[in-house]
Amino acid sequence: MEAATLKESFIDKTKSKLGVSPEDSRLSLTYLSLAFIILFVGGFLGLVQGLNRAGLFELPPWFDYYQVLTSHGILLVLVFTTLFMTGYFYAGVSHVHGGLSPKVRKMGWTAFGLMVFGVIMTVATVVAGNASVMYTFYPPMQASPWFYVGLTIMVVGIWVAAAGIWTSAVQWKKENKGKHLPLFTYFGVGAYLLLFLGSLGVTAEMAMLIPWAFGWVETVNVMLSRTLFWAFGHTAVNVWYLVAVSAWYIAVPKFVGGKLFNDTLARVVVILSVVLNVPGGFHHQIIDPAITEGVKFMHVFMSLSIALPSLLTAFAMFAVFARAGKRKGAKGIFGFLKKLPWTDVRFLAPMIAMIAFIPGGAGGIAQTNNQLNQTVHNSLWVVGHFHLTVGVTVALTFFGITYWLLPYLTKRTLTPRLNKLGVIQTWIWTIGMLFMSGAMHWVGLLGSPRRTSFSTYGDNATALSWDPYLFLLAIGGTLLFIGVALMVYIAFHLMFKAPKGETEFPIAEREANDITTPRWTERWGLWIVVAFAVISMGYVIPVVEMIVNAPPGSPPFQPW
């Protein structure tokens, strides 16, 4: 008996000490290196856009603004994020499960191959000038068919990656009968489930667009494809956000000397995110015709319901920080702020990410209201909004993860010098975004449209009044690009140059008095069915209307 427990604890200890197997870490490192290369390219394109919009830089005709914009959008909001997420979850699941099975690892590699193949195909069509349709690829603008085929292959890659994580979870459950999935895996299973549910929309859309792009059918149902796109586009960014949230719950408490606030709450946040999210896609279509007002009104509530898990998270994070501060002897309500490790980049980056979500989330709640949306729709305000949410909340958390995940995988350490560089990077990013996103928000309110290359509109007075803000935007963009370059340098330094050593994979412990997690959190069958029911509730009415009362459909347009 005693020998058995001793042996078990020995195995546990070695597993947690040794970290991942070299094979697993090679897989994750491959994902993460490519993610940072993509970040570099995408960030550079962002700089180019920022300079162009301020009238400082003219783009050559063989690579115009809309090619840049399409590449920037796809590379950053789709590819960088997916690659990072997959590298992160495969590494973490390998850590908490004590290694991936060969089958799961194979799925990881297959997914990687599919994603890379798909991305190359898609980006090639954009660079060749046959697909300046931006990352939303709204018809009736029509790209080369290979643009859509490439994206579909990428989606299949996502499915394979998801299946790998699910398989690993099932294997773990079989080996650990009656136990709750580790919280990290729980987040992984939920995040990939949400991504999968969202991808069903875009897959259906591809089934419409590919035959149309090849010319096998002449027209396309524009409204239906926009709706199907946003079922995916909206869900995807919420998946990236959920990935960031996983690190807030699981890793961040470690760096403030705190513990996991409440295991059940974290799992409820995952469930709510998975169940409620997909119909939120309609808040991107508030200005679209062909959706009745009543349906739009219902969707305000569906959209607002997504704020609920975020509010729970905000509460939990404050509680973690306040408790950790108290343990260190903080006084007063806000005394804990002084006890937080502001000079530790592993804390600072995700902390600023969380703070950015306060204005980011508030802006989102504002935008989802019909009248307010009329004011900001398709203006630079929206671009400012999602550079706060995705560009700061998600991206900075991913950077924050990098500082421990990469050394953990390469068996190196984060040196104080590198930490300092990281702190500088974080502040450059923050200030850059303050300028860029702030300017975008403001100039958007003044009417400056998004997705338009530099123009003075024949020296129109209103358009000229945007200039100072667009200049600030360019300054912010320049700072951000410096931030990107620094970050990529840090990432590759951590991969190849940092001194050898042991880095721990931070997994916060539970509070001693945390309640036992209820069994119903493990009932994935039920949550899938509920998610399915909520999605049908949100989509059946408008989608049937769009199909049954469809106009004749639109032939393709290629304005470039």
Added chain:
Amino acid sequence: MRQAKYGIILYIFLMLPPVVTLFEFNMTIHMHMQMPLLAAAGMLMYPFLKQKFPGFFEKYNKNGIPGIILFLIVVSYWLLPRAMDEALTIPAVEIFKFISWPFLVGVPLRDSWSKFSVMGKNVVLGILSILFVLMAVIYIFSDSQLCNNYLIVEQITLGWAFGFIALALIIYIVQQFFIDHSEYEE
């Protein structure tokens, strides 16, 4: 008794005239949101009723079967297009809707559900999914307008909504048969 309080709040909320209008403007929302929400209000009030009248439930719904039969009959009645039409035109039927859904659907369902085994629950879900598939077929493929108050496109929509709910129920039932919980649970 917190649940009962929420139940009453929900019940009153659903009775507010603008809310009634909103929930009845579309056929699918009428059937798939207003009616189930009324049932949910009843389910929330159930613990209170059970405490007040323990003998009643014990006497008339001992094994849960009478309750579920009542539930199925009343639900089936409301699946008829005519019932929904009349609810919109005849005030008495509208009042009956607001009484029958909480107290003849929600309350007996919750009382019976707690008395059923897993198998019993699956049978009820099975009956419902068959019923819903049937409704899906009728509403999607009917050529004529079944409700005076709703357009054909809404009828088709409702059919698809039934189809998806049936599919969700079927997936739920099937996954229970295919997932051997003893493989994962002690």
